[in-house]
Amino acid sequence: MADTLLKQPAPEKLTPKDFKSDQEVRWCPGCGDHGVLNSVQKAMALMGKPKEDFAVISGIGCSSRFPYYMDTYGFHSIHGRAAAIASGAKSANPDLEILQVSGDGDALAIGGNHFIHAVRRNIDMTILLFNNEIYGLTKGQYSPTSKHGMVTKTSPFGTVEQPFHPAELALGAQSKFYARSIDTNIKLTSEILLDATKHKGTSIVEVLQNCVIYNDGAHSLITDKNTKEEYQLVLRHGERMIFGKEKNKGLVMGGNGKLVVVTIGEHGITEQDILIHDAHTPDPHMHWLLSNMTAPEYPVALGVIRDVAALSYEEKMVQQIKDIQEQSSIKCMDDLLNSGDTWEVE
């Protein structure tokens, strides 16, 4: 296998087109997935890695068709299990750049266990989490992120379940990288993907995605032309948490430990009072507050919310194997077979 691991010295310059496969894209017209596909292809072309180093691994659902549309190595697996399959692939071949594609049902319902454990282990891969708050492929049942009371085919009188906030779940699993984008914002999504790829460990990129057929407008407050600037806060490390059409709104810390939306210029608030985003602090407290903000009380946080350096699972695994191999006198199977108590029969 050694020959396959030899890296090419200078990868040829790639364009987004190089990452398009010959398969016809079959998502519904107007589906948010198209935008995400473009964002991914754009980002991959900028990553400076050869195509053969990418593996796109998905579960089941509309978004999980993703690998077929990418001219990389791809694996369209079974419902919920993509995080586990990707974990195995990365452990087997740490040189691969793995994009694990999943929807809210795939990653947080049937695959919830694999999702939290991949995050906990900090396997170096990017989990692209399409959150449209609905089951699309099975034609419109509520998902674990559907809003409380939502009427769907399996909740004709409204759900009686409280939804997951994916970020909360991820932070509970000790996530080191959490970012959020919107399907239509190709620029932001591809920027985030570049950061996610640079991050060593599990990077979760939640994309607020619109299902035009079964849950159209789920995120309309933050995506609608007229309201979006009032309800989107794009976070950047080291920059103040300022948003709004007039760029005059911001976040400050209230006395009760809650974030408060303020207007610069009112009640004596100046720009200097607005909080500065620190994505790199290991303390998850502020990241938790930011990622849990919901409209209309707050703007919804987009961008890289959390990006904390840590060793990845496979880095530690490879190092441990190397250390033990240096110490052990057993170098091959024949050594092992003849180790310990043996005896000769003449």
Place this chain on the structure above:
Amino acid sequence: MSQKTKVIEKEEVVIRFSGDSGDGMQLTGTQFSDTSALFGNDVATFPDYPAEIRAPQGTVGGVSGFQLHFGHKEVNTPGDYADVLVAMNPAALKANLKWVKASGTIIVNEDSFTDRNLEKAGYDADPLQDDKLSDYNLIKAKVTSLTKECLKDSGLDQKSILRSKNMFALGMVYWMFDRPLAHTEEFIENKFKKHPLVVEGNKKVLRAGYNFAKTIEALAYNYSVAPAKIKKGTYRNITGNKATAWGLIAAAEKAGLELFCGSYPITPATEILQELAARKDLGVKTFQAEDEIAGICTAIGASFAGNFAVTTTSGPGLALKTEAAGLAVMTELPLVIVNVQRGGPSTGLPTKTEQSDLMQAIHGRSGECPMPVIAASTPSNCFEYAYRASKIALEHMTPVILLTDGFLANGAEPWRIPKMADLSPITVPLAKEGDDYMPYARDEEKLARKWAVPGTKGLEHRIGGLEKMDVTGTVSYVPENHQVMTDIRSERVRRVANFIPDLPVKGDDNADVLVVGWGGTYGHLTTAVRELQADDKSIALAHFNYIFPLPKNTEEVLKRYKKIIVCELNDGQFAEYLRSNFQDIKFEQYNKLQGLPFTVKELKEKFNQLLEEK
């Protein structure tokens, strides 16, 4: 040893050490079996311990046992009934008395037969005081007080002193069978090398037990079991689970691939994962997954990424892996799934043995989803069959199920160590840079597709659980294509039959009765058939390791015999399977579902009955 009054030559002996979970009986038994193996006997062992880690002390449920069978002749089973029972407390006696041969020897720790212990064991009266044991050669030894007396000046604390009483019992049995103490002394020195007082204490108690047995009049004789005629070579003792783990590592090394094991702990398969986890020195990657499903899924991911991947489990775990096993069939990725069968269904009897996952292994998946199934049949040949399962998986690009069971997994026997150079080569159908690659293009002989490992330039492709177009591997809903692909998936597994050995038969082609078995019952079936053959009975044995596909000569073998009896530790799953394959042949059944192996005695009775029926 000059004081021996009488020495009795024995062909074979079965000893069962039993006591409380904390009495060190597993260690005692292992020491005796290692010493006997070094002495040149053939040996087979089997531990029997409670499922609870710390079962209530002194109760029958908390009894831990270790049985070993050693002989001058070939030994294939740990033995049905014991010649010698060592019982460290009343509960051990109560639990094991039914497994002692008529007029066998019973050594008891007399000190432990207190009112309280008798009550805990459920005895109304002290069995040492009434005549219930008069048919046995009962040896009462005050093991606890003699051990205390022996170590009173040792400087050891009371707890350490009491813990060494198993060495007293071992010393006694060593004298009975004329075994040298050297191996165990060396073992003690190594095990406790940081605690010189413990080393001295244990060695002293071992010798005290030996001398006690030599001195007391209760032992009027001792036994001698001469070395067996064993093939020349270097030997070691090995359990089935360790042999399985090693077979997988050997296959990875032979194939030139890294080994990846994704698994979730489950009795009685866990030791395979543990052994692999300990083998970082050989580059083995183990991934203790969050559940059984993630166990197989990480393995499938690793296989996709170019490692030789395996997952290990037991019956309920195999059930959880079912859907993903289908994905491995669909994507035609190499994978070995080891199922160490236990008593089922559901949680069932986790620490006991059974063969009741056969149908699950052959058929238990959604859709038409064939994969090869093979079974190991002795603790040590778990190595060979793990290796062969791996070779099939890698060369035919298919998941393979390897069946072992709790009996093989925990059983141990001496094993002639193979040389890696002597193992058959494993040729992996890797696609290379520059190949004109199609994911589902196949070789003509095996119908195996090629394995294009991510990272290989120019071979980017997509696979997945959706039905794929023949050759090109694009998603396909074309009706005729599904037929084609289904037929190919079936045919490529059937073609594995072209690469496996014929079914061997032990006995005459025209014997009156053919005994058929598979997997872990080999030792008991072989012993029963061999003993009947020695009595000039017309009986033969065909034992299967290759279950699906069956060896090509199977029908021809079976058709030779008028009377066939299929013996298995389930309700007749292999018999059913054979019937569905060979509708003209009549199969009788002998089945047992007690969580225990067959006994040679019950098998011989059944076979004799069948032989007389003609």
